Amino acid sequence: MSDTLAGALFIGSLVLVLAVVYRPLGDYMYRVYGGTRHSRAERVLYRLIGARPDAEQTWAEYARSVLAFSVAGVLFLYAFQRVQNHLLLSLGFDPVKPDQAWNTAVSFVTNTNWQSYSGESTMGHLVQMAGLAVQNFVSAAVGMAVAMALVRGLARERNRYLGNFWTDLVRGSVRILLPIAFAGAVLLVAGGVVQNFANADDHVVTTIAGHRQAIPGGPVASQEVIKELGTNGGGFYNANSAHPFENGTAWTNWLEIVLILVIPFALCRTFGRIVGQNRQGYAIAGVMATIAIACVVLVNVFQLAHHGTVPTAVGASTEGVENRFGVADSATFAGATTLTSTGAVDSFHDSYTSLGGMMTLFGMMLGEVAPGGVGSGLYGMLVLAVITVFVAGLMVGRTPEYLGKRIGSREIKFAALYFLITPMLVLAGTAVAMATGSGRAAMLNRGPHGLSEVLYAFTSASNNNGSAFAGVTVNTVWYDTALGLCMAFGRFLPIVFVLALAGSLARQGRAPASEGTLPTHRPQFVGMVVGVTVVLVALTFLPALALGPLAEGIHS
Amino acid sequence: MRMPIWIRRHLAAARALLVLTVLLGLAYPLAVFAVAQLPGLNDKARGSYVTAGGRTVGSALIGQSFTDSRGNPLKRYFQSRPSNAGDGYDPTATAASNLGPEDIVDTLPDPALLAAGKQDENASQSLLTQVCARSKAIGELEGADGSRPFCTPSGVGAVLAVFGSRTATGDVPHPTRVVSLNEQEGVVKAPFVAAYKGVRVELARYGEDYAKGLVVPIKGRAPARPAVPADAVTASGSGLDPHISPAYAHLQATRVAAARGVPVADVERLIASNEEGRTLGFMGEPVVNVLKLNIALDARYPTRQ
Numbered sequence: 135m136s137d138t139l140a141g142a143l144f145i146g147s148l149v150l151v152l153a154v155v156y157r158p159l160g161d162y163m164y165r166v167y168g169g170t171r172h173s174r175a176e177r178v179l180y181r182l183i184g185a186r187p188d189a190e191q192t193w194a195e196y197a198r199s200v201l202a203f204s205v206a207g208v209l210f211l212y213a214f215q216r217v218q219n220h221l222l223l224s225l226g227f228d229p230v231k232p233d234q235a236w237n238t239a240v241s242f243v244t245n246t247n248w249q250s251y252s253g254e255s256t257m258g259h260l261v262q263m264a265g266l267a268v269q270n271f272v273s274a275a276v277g278m279a280v281a282m283a284l285v286r287g288l289a290r291e292r293n294r295y296l297g298n299f300w301t302d303l304v305r306g307s308v309r310i311l312l313p314i315a316f317a318g319a320v321l322l323v324a325g326g327v328v329q330n331f332a333n334a335d336d337h338v339v340t341t342i343a344g345h346r347q348a349i350p351g352g353p354v355a356s357q358e359v360i361k362e363l364g365t366n367g368g369g370f371y372n373a374n375s376a377h378p379f380e381n382g383t384a385w386t387n388w389l390e391i392v393l394i395l396v397i398p399f400a401l402c403r404t405f406g407r408i409v410g411q412n413r414q415g416y417a418i419a420g421v422m423a424t425i426a427i428a429c430v431v432l433v434n435v436f437q438l439a440h441h442g443t444v445p446t447a448v449g450a451s452t453e454g455v456e457n458r459f460g461v462a463d464s465a466t467f468a469g470a471t472t473l474t475s476t477g478a479v480d481s482f483h484d485s486y487t488s489l490g491g492m493m494t495l496f497g498m499m500l501g502e503v504a505p506g507g508v509g510s511g512l513y514g515m516l517v518l519a520v521i522t523v524f525v526a527g528l529m530v531g532r533t534p535e536y537l538g539k540r541i542g543s544r545e546i547k548f549a550a551l552y553f554l555i556t557p558m559l560v561l562a563g564t565a566v567a568m569a570t571g572s573g574r575a576a577m578l579n580r581g582p583h584g585l586s587e588v589l590y591a592f593t594s595a596s597n598n599n600g601s602a603f604a605g606v607t608v609n610t611v612w613y614d615t616a617l618g619l620c621m622a623f624g625r626f627l628p629i630v631f632v633l634a635l636a637g638s639l640a641r642q643g644r645a646p647a648s649e650g651t652l653p654t655h656r657p658q659f660v661g662m663v664v665g666v667t668v669v670l671v672a673l674t675f676l677p678a679l680a681l682g683p684l685a686e687g688i689h690s
Numbered sequence: 691m692r693m694p695i696w697i698r699r700h701l702a703a704a705r706a707l708l709v710l711t712v713l714l715g716l717a718y719p720l721a722v723f724a725v726a727q728l729p730g731l732n733d734k735a736r737g738s739y740v741t742a743g744g745r746t747v748g749s750a751l752i753g754q755s756f757t758d759s760r761g762n763p764l765k766r767y768f769q770s771r772p773s774n775a776g777d778g779y780d781p782t783a784t785a786a787s788n789l790g791p792e793d794i795v796d797t798l799p800d801p802a803l804l805a806a807g808k809q810d811e812n813a814s815q816s817l818l819t820q821v822c823a824r825s826k827a828i829g830e831l832e833g834a835d836g837s838r839p840f841c842t843p844s845g846v847g848a849v850l851a852v853f854g855s856r857t858a859t860g861d862v863p864h865p866t867r868v869v870s871l872n873e874q875e876g877v878v879k880a881p882f883v884a885a886y887k888g889v890r891v892e893l894a895r896y897g898e899d900y901a902k903g904l905v906v907p908i909k910g911r912a913p914a915r916p917a918v919p920a921d922a923v924t925a926s927g928s929g930l931d932p933h934i935s936p937a938y939a940h941l942q943a944t945r946v947a948a949a950r951g952v953p954v955a956d957v958e959r960l961i962a963s964n965e966e967g968r969t970l971g972f973m974g975e976p977v978v979n980v981l982k983l984n985i986a987l988d989a990r991y992p993t994r995q
Binding site: 135137139140143144147179182183184185198199202203205206207210252254255263264265267268271272300303304307308312315316319320323324325326327328329330331332337339340341342343344345347348349350351353355356357371372373376377378379382383384385387388442443444445446447448449450451452453454455456457458459460463464479480481482484485486487488491578579580581582583586603604605686 | 696698699700701702703704705706707709710711713714715716718719721722723725726730731734735736737738739742745746747748749750751752753754755756757758759764767771775779780781782783784785786787788789790791792793794795817818821822838839840841847907909914915916919920921923924925926927928929930931932933934935968969970971972973974975977981984985988
């Protein structure tokens with residue numbers, strides 16, 4: 135079988151599986167978030183937390199709960215890293231230094247999982263599993279909770295309330311993420327992903343050539359699975375999902391891509407169920423799938439064509455690529471990880487062809503909405519749908535409506551603010567970095583590729599992705615601080631705007647559909663949202679891309 | 691007395707975090723650990739260790755170097771891919787090169803330091819030169835053609851700096867000076883091309899600034915599909931890739947067979963029996979596990995060392 139055909143079948147099989155689980159998983163999540171009953175275990179959890187699970191919250195209360203929980207997460211994770219040398223399973227590592235601990239704490243709480251550290255030489259097992267991996271769960275659950283609040287805002291009428299954050303948090307963690315993670319972790323162990331508590335010094339072998347080799351251990355499988363499922367992306371080891379102990383076979387690679395994409399796509403079904411029109415869910419999923427398939431195919435095309443000096447000399451784009459995955463499946467992983475907010479990598483994007491690397495950048499610049507992070511993808515795409523009906527309304531001179539909700543000046547202001555945050559952070563951050571000596575000194579490569587590295591870093595942090603053109607040296611006080619701020623603003627400002635939008639939508643009644651109402655479930659609307667998304671991003675980022683990957687990749 | 695609402699909210703947040711940490715950060719990984727102790731899973735959960743001659747020699751999933759103490763390839767063993775993990779295949783320092791597709795100009799070493807027998811810490815090879823040097827070395831080791839596009843016969847990137855006024859499209863039709871950027875005076879006798887557009891090509895001198903020149907890689911006449919396969923001249927993402935392509939295994943068969951004094955056909959058969967195809971016919975790429983292949987070699991065709 136040719137490489138191209140195998141790569142195409144790989145993509146096709148992913149599409150098939152995601153299509154098959156779309157309904158059952160989406161319906162299950164609908165029952166989870168819409169249910170009124172609490173299991174006995176959940177009642178115990180609510181009592182321990184001290185929350186009343188049926189007390190509804192306004193958008194402002196909901197937002198304050200999200201922020202309080204996230205602040206607690208950052209402080210706890212920071213302290214955890216700073217005292218790790220006194221704890222069990224520390225592997226003898228020193229405390230993480232302050233700027234790096236801040237960066238890492240923000241990174242994991244914001245679902246970014248940008249890593250300025252190398253896992254195998256910095257973090258003890260306890261910090262990994264009880265600190266970092268816990269945030270992998272709860273930051274994902276926070277994203278889903280916020281998405282549910284927005285959907286309730288669209289579904290409810292003349293109502294001040296959006297649900298209860300603590301209930302949504304617990305249900306998302308315990309009823310959705312935990313069972314899938316547990317099953318996935320066992321599968322990954324079967325594929326060779328390790329799950330133990332060994333110290334690297336425990337397993338020093340003498341190889342058949344007579345060298346000493348320290349084989350690492352760790353509770354990797356339990357963390358690897360939630361790293362993908364929660365679209366987090368922070369690797370247990372420095373090499374992330376390229377490491378054979380995180381991703382040992384071609385089929386674990388396939389499984390990890392499924393885990394990355396499964397919840398973001400299925401949440402569209404949940405959305406459709408909650409607003410009472412499944413076809414609206416299909417339309418949003420259609421937008422996501424159109425963009426996702428186009429981007430993944432383009433990464434594959436550019437990587438397999440291996441344009442550029444070094445790839446031509448090599449004869450393939452194999453630098454930074456594992457043999458067991460090959461160029462095509464690695465490109466598919468790269469597409470999936472940057473179209474979502476995951477940022478796990480099974481191959482190294484810095485060494486990709488110029489245009490292949492640009493597509494990974496582009497996926498993040500889209501705002502990670504196709505299908506995006508768990509929860510954050512859905513709320514991002516719904517904001518884009520709101521902007522699209524606004525644009526369409528301007529064209530025909532009617533007051534725009536989405537699902538019977540009027541998009542007035544208050545709503546469009548929140549949507550516009552939501553959209554403007556990340557480009558501001560990305561472009562201003564990159565500009566400041568390029569204007570300062572400590573910003574420029576971090577580049578590994580010269581010329582346009584160096585700019586791409588810095589642009590990628592700020593794009594990744596501000597969009598809460600976490601992957602990198604990893605040549606850039608980011609473990610400096612300057613980058614740890616700057617990127618930490620980008621991650622925090624890039625996560626929480628949009629969340630506040632989304633919740634404010636949700637609150638304002640929930641208060642409205644519903645306008646009945648009339649002749650002039652733009653139907654938002656037809657292919658025409660799908661095409662319009664795709665168009666608006668791509669045009670907005672192109673207008674914002676094309677100049678920056680022209681100086682980086684386009685300058686490098688377009689030549690004779 | 692009731693506490694202010696914002697304190698109660700943060701207290702709830704801290705309690706929620708604590709409760710979820712116990713559940714998701716301790717109970718869950720321990721439960722996975724417990725299930726991973728089941729027979730069939732426990733070996734994999736430990737690290738897929740392999741034994742040879744009654745001792746543990748590594749993990750089936752973690753690649754190794756098959757070199758002598760100075761880093762030269764041991765001829766009796768199949769060689770792994772190049773690695774950027776520490777000094778090569780060091781699991782405590784996994785890494786990729788992260789060098790880009792247009793990383794083609796070397797930073798040359800100070801000849802004074804080299805003459806004193808020291809390393810120049812500031813010097814670095816471009817990705818292109820790394821690829822060319824590996825290809826040349828492997829070609830010599832295996833008795834194959836190690837040439838590649840954009841590589842000089844001496845095994846560095848074939849890259850010129852062309853000086854002179856540029857046209858609107860950025861070309862330099864009438865160069866005034868041409869320098870071969872990766873070939874250093876005193877290291878190389880003559881540049882890989884004598885002249886470029888009628889101008890004599892100079893060798894590069896340490897410390898000179900060539901930034902004003904237009905960087906032009908020269909493709910040359912090497913075959914577009916070189917004899918040395920792609921995976922043999924590029925490093926993997928983790929630096930721990932346990933596999934090589936079947937093509938690279940076949941390239942090494944003749945040399946391994948000669949070193950062990952056995953017919954090439956026998957070694958080829960061993961490669962074929964160790965080749966792993968694509969999972970389900972379409973996932974991943976066909977590969978050969980180097981450690982397993984070398985263990986099988988030692989078992990079947992032992993050598994005296």
